[in-house]
Amino acid sequence: MIGIIVPAHNEEATIGHCIESLLAAAAHPRLQGEDVQIFIVMDACTDATGDVVAAYPVQSIEVDYQNVGRSRAAGADLQIQQGARWLAFTDADTAVPVSWLADQLRFQTDAVCGTVKVDDWSLHSDAVRERYDSLYTPIEGHQHIHGANLGVDARAYKSVGGFKPLKAHEDVHLINDLKNAGASITWTTVNCVTTSARLDCRCREGFGDYLRSLAHNSVQAIA
Template identity: 70%
Template structure:
């Protein structure tokens, strides 16, 4: 079984589009009918996210962590407990391509780190997009890490102890732990996901805050 984990905090407006893309990816014929389970981990949601999730054939898990590392880990443990051999991670404001899971599995490595593209730059000044494009390298062999586009085998995930209980950069730390443990990691751009550039980002020090830092007055610093 393949498990997909999506942390969500007040994502009523966007989670449906995310789920629909995940269900489509899970039906890809190249998966040969392997079971794909999606769990939306609802972390202190006070809006209608749960009602939206309930409309789809996915699982939901309610937590009160306010901590993305613990939230991703809770979803991962749920999927591992149900027998998942592969864990795929994305975010509730993200849409994945139909070949997302197929592309993760095709490499037959312990982990796959993919790239992201921004869906709408209208909330940011032109200098933000220009700086982002100058720093971001969506090519094979890139070294970017995104919780919105990551996959890892159950065996490798367990070996390193999973996500640390961090409020930010939990994805970067997981990949560093995998690398230190000698796991094989593929860095690819072929399964690029589309994510939000919204200003009201849910995770401090995450992708949204990085985009905000790319103002004309801020020093250039490459995205992780």
């Protein structure tokens, strides 16, 4: 079985689109009908995220961690208990391509780190987008790590203790632990996901805050 884990905190506006993209990826013919379970970890949600999730054929739990590392780990642990051999992670404001899972598995490595692209830059200045493009290298062999586009073999995940209970950068720590353990890692662009550049970001020090930092740096550069 393949397990997909999505942490969500007040994501009523985006989680439906995310789940629909995951359902399409789960039905890809290259998976040859292997069971795929989608697991939404609703962390301290106070909006209608649960109502949206309930409309889809997915599993979910409610937690009150306010901690993305703990949320990802909780979902991963439950999926492993259900027999998952592969764990795929994304975010609730992200849509994955239809070949997302099939592409992760075809590399036959312990982990697959994919890239992201922004769905809409309209909330940011041209300077922010230009600075982002100058710093981001979406090429094969890149060294970018995104919780929004990550796949890990379940045995390799367990061998390094999984995600640490961190409020940010839990994905970076996991990949570094896998590196230190000698795991095989693929860095690819073939399964790029589309994510939000929203300003009301849910995770401190996450992708949204990174874009905010580029805005600050852009102002400094212009000044």
